[in-house]
Amino acid sequence: MTQTEPVTPPLERAAPMRVVGQPVVHHDFVDKVKGTQLYAADWKLPGMLYARVVRAPLPSARITAVDTAEAEALPGVIAVLTAEDVPCNRVIERASGGLGELAVEMPVLARDRVRFAGEPVALVAAVSQQVADEAAELVEVEYEDLPGVFDPEAALAADAPRVHDEGNVLVEWHIRRGDAEKALAEADLVVTGEYRSQHAEHAYLEPEAGVGWLENGVVTLRVSTQVIEHAAAIAGILEVPENKVRVISSYMGGGFGGKEDMTVEPYLALLVWHTRRPVRMIWDRQESMLASTKRHPFVMRYRTGVRSDGTILAQEVDIVGDAGAYPYLSARVLFAGTALSCGPYRTPNASLRSRAVFTNNVPTSAFRGFGAMQVTLGYESQMDRIASALNLPPAEVRRRNFLAKGDTIPTGETLDTAVACEETLRRVLDRMGEPPAPSGPGKRVGRGFACNMQPYGRTIWFRDRASAWLSLQADGTLLIRSGITDLGAGQAASLCQIASEVLGVPLAEISVYIGDTALNPPAGGTFATRQLYMSGNAVLHASRLLRDRIAPVAAEMLGCAEAELSFEDGLVRDAGGSGTGLHLAELVAACEQREVDTALLAVWRAEQGSFDPRLGQGDSFPDYTYGTHAADVEVDTETGEVTVLRYVASHDVGRCINPLRVVGQIQGGAMQGLGYALMEDVVMEEGNAASSLFAHYFIPTSMDMPDVEVEIVESGEGKGPLNARGIGEPPIANSAAAVANAITAAIGRRPTRLPMTPERVLDLCQE
Missing domain, CATH: 3.90.1170.50 (Aldehyde oxidase/xanthine dehydrogenase, a/b hammerhead)
Structure with a gap:
């Protein structure tokens, strides 16, 4: 495969809607800015x-x-x-x-x-x-x-101290496709790499x-x-x-x-x-x-076999994750790392293994990106190494291998939605323009970029579901009740925009009640970028059912067909006729007279499937969000200090429910990823955390990093409500790989261990 044209054509923005897609300021914005939000x-x-x-x-x-x-x-x-x-x-x-x-x-x-x-x-x-x-x-x-054991690879030894009587390996995942060993033997080039990530707070x-x-x-x-x-x-x-x-x-x-x-x-x-x-x-x-639980440190070993034109033939990946002292969610985190370890690239032959290993370190569990983010450093470093070894442009190597809609991934599943990697790559490279010159002697500038695919929603063998209760009140206002929890990313507010789009109730007249096991229907937890997908679809489903229930009454009152009804701005109109309107309060009163209930409880069920851990084949995640980030960095070769000069991030969000929220999530995720890339590290010394204060655990401030510039892509093909895709986790994954590739471009030596501190970068410079 040697084509230079995009694997998928440029994507067009999803058709505009009335409320969804608008940069609306919700109640929680105001409360947080005023300091009146109660925690x-x-x-x-x-x-x-x-x-x-x-x-x-x-x-x-x-x-x-x-x-x-x-x-x-x-x-x-x-x-x-x-x-x-x-x-x-x-x-x-x-x-x-x-x-x-x-x-x-x-x-x-x-x-x-x-x-x-x-x-x-x-x-x-x-x-x-x-x-x-x-x-x-x-x-x-x-x-x-x-006796304790503090290194996950040491814990694999037969004579290692047992953290638990049951053994030190909590779970071992295998995903296999084709014949990776044979394909690696037949490859024109095999690139080998080892990459290590850290405990993060x-x-x-x-x-x-x-x-x-x-x-x-x-x-x-x-x-x-x-x-x-x-x-x-x-x-x-x-x-x-x-x-x-x-x-x-x-x-x-x-x-x-x-x-x-x-x-x-x-x-x-x-x-x-x-x-x-x-x-x-x-x-x-x-x-x-x-x-508290930490992000899993990973040891990732890659062997990637390619043809002389850069086309991937096979990947062999082995991952060891430090679970710490107890299971928590390590089994799920390591599965995600395994399933996503080849990234957004065609891999006809794959042998992927991961192990979650007990140690006497602090337990590790869920953290934004959930296993799929650690491996981005691995597969994106491999792609740049392939490009370097074959003297090909890094972007071209990626284009020749990008997955496309209809392709099969290592788990045996076929992708049935748009894969927007080519579009996000084009967007960031076009926006970056020409790289800057070094600021002085001893300074070197490099540009790097990294693509990723991140699942949203739980692994589908869990048969996930979410509920929502909607009620049109006598005055035409709307109540939404959902068991959703809100981390600060607007999980509750997005439900209001979705309901407003369908039912036409103005946002100011919608109240949402969340997060109470006694008063709200169950929605499942807010994790795995699942709430917009799950509760968003539940509210969309409930809104449509409620609209279908009251539409016949409105059509009768307006003397028109149901298909001609328009719900907006608190009114129901005959859009195909005179445009005369009926206030929602009047409609609710008419429904009451006709014994048509204006309150409704709905359950939305995600797609279901199964996975066979013996064969390493089956169903994994409902869908994926794709993106690309690019960074210009300057390296001081005398101190090892890395300065991020410019940063651009692009993701396909399917449909943007609220641009303010989406841009905020991408900027926040990228910034958190830059901290993970360059400075954050919970240093463990024989099981004791040496970093237990912010005085010893460094996180980036607004003064440390440039503004994150955002390019939003809307393919209109997500599986969330109104074809949206999840964006809570995806933006954190690219940062470390993009910066590692930029540092490599600047100094000609590749960092393979996180964080990329000045001391470690200086060691590379001195090589």
């Missing part, structure tokens, strides 16, 4: 107690004794709980849905063994935070040191927080969480019926996956249940950085 830590209750977690200081040890007497004797202490006080002290996470991972128990409070530094051992509740903190210091725990503005209380015998928690459905797990821990636990999610000051697993919830529930009083828990920044 989980803002809630206080009369008679409230203050809580603290007692955490283990050692990464691997046996608990030989726990003495709480001194802590309990401290004036103001109301309760001190240990593992003996937990009704059901075990949680078993089957993140893959049971497709092959070990069943390993995660204790709520460690009973006889700790497996990472920071593991919870006891809980304290007191009349003030000061007393709770002091009491936590008085809980005496005796430990016996045990979510660094959200709002640390983990919440308040809990008893109300009518129900344990009620108002917490910063991405998943209110944890109510079921909490009920299991307390050994109470599921209807005796209610979880309310406040608007969040960021989550990025770090609030997808339970954080404060089980501890608040236990203390509320034991004390029968309201309890508040807020983790300080050091506690959050010490004990």
